[in-house]
Amino acid sequence: MPNRLSSFLSRFSRITTSGRYIPEIDGLRFLAVLHVIIIHIAGWMTHHLSATFASENLSLALPLFRRSELGVLLFFIVSGFILGLPFAQFYLRDGKKVELRSYFLRRFTRIEPPFLINLCLVASALLLFRQYDAGTMLPHFLASILYAHTLIYQEPSTINYVTWSLEYEVQFYLIAPFLAHRLYSVRRTHVRYAIPFLLIPVLAPFQSFFSQTIPWCVISRIAYFVLGMGLADLYCTTRTADLPRTRAWDVVGLVSVALLLGTQYLPQNATLLEIVTPILLCGIVVAGFRGNGFGRFLRLPFVTVVGGMCYTIYLYHSQIMSALIPVTQHLPRLTSFFLPNVLLQFVVLSPIILAICAALFLITEKPFMNPRWPSEFRDAVKAWLTQLRTPVREVKGFNKII
Numbered sequence: 001m002p003n004r005l006s007s008f009l010s011r012f013s014r015i016t017t018s019g020r021y022i023p024e025i026d027g028l029r030f031l032a033v034l035h036v037i038i039i040h041i042a043g044w045m046t047h048h049l050s051a052t053f054a055s056e057n058l059s060l061a062l063p064l065f066r067r068s069e070l071g072v073l074l075f076f077i078v079s080g081f082i083l084g085l086p087f088a089q090f091y092l093r094d095g096k097k098v099e100l101r102s103y104f105l106r107r108f109t110r111i112e113p114p115f116l117i118n119l120c121l122v123a124s125a126l127l128l129f130r131q132y133d134a135g136t137m138l139p140h141f142l143a144s145i146l147y148a149h150t151l152i153y154q155e156p157s158t159i160n161y162v163t164w165s166l167e168y169e170v171q172f173y174l175i176a177p178f179l180a181h182r183l184y185s186v187r188r189t190h191v192r193y194a195i196p197f198l199l200i201p202v203l204a205p206f207q208s209f210f211s212q213t214i215p216w217c218v219i220s221r222i223a224y225f226v227l228g229m230g231l232a233d234l235y236c237t238t239r240t241a242d243l244p245r246t247r248a249w250d251v252v253g254l255v256s257v258a259l260l261l262g263t264q265y266l267p268q269n270a271t272l273l274e275i276v277t278p279i280l281l282c283g284i285v286v287a288g289f290r291g292n293g294f295g296r297f298l299r300l301p302f303v304t305v306v307g308g309m310c311y312t313i314y315l316y317h318s319q320i321m322s323a324l325i326p327v328t329q330h331l332p333r334l335t336s337f338f339l340p341n342v343l344l345q346f347v348v349l350s351p352i353i354l355a356i357c358a359a360l361f362l363i364t365e366k367p368f369m370n371p372r373w374p375s376e377f378r379d380a381v382k383a384w385l386t387q388l389r390t391p392v393r394e395v396k397g398f399n400k401i402i
Contacts, residue, residue, distance in 0.1 A: 012358055
């Protein structure tokens with residue numbers, strides 16, 4: 001039975017370009033997408049069902065969901081780590097040089113096809129159900145495809161709301177090689193380690209200014225990406241994978257989670273939160289690599305497989321929820337309290353979301369994880385065209401013989 005389960009899960013495992021797989025990264029992605037789903041379920045219930053719960057219960061529970069961006073911020077740190085790691089290995093460990101042409105081509109061929117498929121499917125559904133007319137939707141669709149909807153319209157995409165964070169990601173992809181060169185070229189190790197952490201308090205007082213003057217620009221969240229690059233430095237130069245795991249780091253991870261949840265009940269002081277949040281998220285990431293039980297959880301096969309599908313889950317979960325929650329909202333109330341009913345909705349909805357997204361992952365994302373898919377696709381098209389031309393050539397040859 002375990003072998004069958006392992007074989008089944010392996011069908012949904014991600015394909016890595018380098019062949020070097022770090023399970024903790026997918027475990028962290030699991031935590032991030034888990035938070036996103038719960039937040040969106042709570043948000044829908046708050047908007048549509050808040051009148052069915054006592055106001056004192058809502059006032060106690062709703063702050064727990066106030067900071068809805070925490071899962072996305074964890075994604076940003078993970079992105080900084082993943083993109084920074086090959087540069088760190090080159091600059092600091094005499095690894096293979098990162099060719100910029102290959103770097104940008106890989107980002108395009110890996111990320112773009114699933115994104116375009118999602119936008120086309122969602123836009124088609126919106127037209128089919130008459131949510132928008134084609135003339136109104138077209139400019140928003142084109143802006144979304146160019147990862148520029150939030151820059152142009154100053155609001156998330158009307159095609160797929162959650163793609164606002166992907167616009168940050170794409171902006172970071174463009175500047176990551178430059179940032180990696182500047183950071184990893186610092187020869188004094190302790191200075192290099194300190195730079196990402198010093199950037200946090202330096203930028204924190206300006207976050208509200210950035211949000212007002214240059215909204216939807218990566219500069220407003222650059223500290224999280226650079227922090228991920230700094231963690232890639234630590235992972236690479238300290239040989240983190242070979243270090244012993246301890247229960248002390250489990251405590252750090254659990255305390256970081258508890259404090260992150262607790263910050264949502266504090267007065268929303270922007271500067272303080274911009275300093276505390278990345279540090280606590282960093283504690284969770286490091287605990288994943290150094291903690292005993294915490295790391296073991298992040299490396300569980302189910303956790304890593306779901307985390308590996310996070311891109312597909314992130315792109316489609318809100319549409320699936322929009323279709324299902326009008327039905328599941330009629331489930332009996334567990335209590336008059338808000339939080340238990342959010343958890344009930346999550347327990348009911350998450351298996352359905354996961355099942356649908358797993359199928360979509362196999363169809364719309366996993367094929368593009370193969371770095372050779374463009375050349376294989378080109379060869380397949382050439383072979384198909386050759387087969388189409390073959391009968392024509394045979395007829396021409398027959399006419400010559402006649």
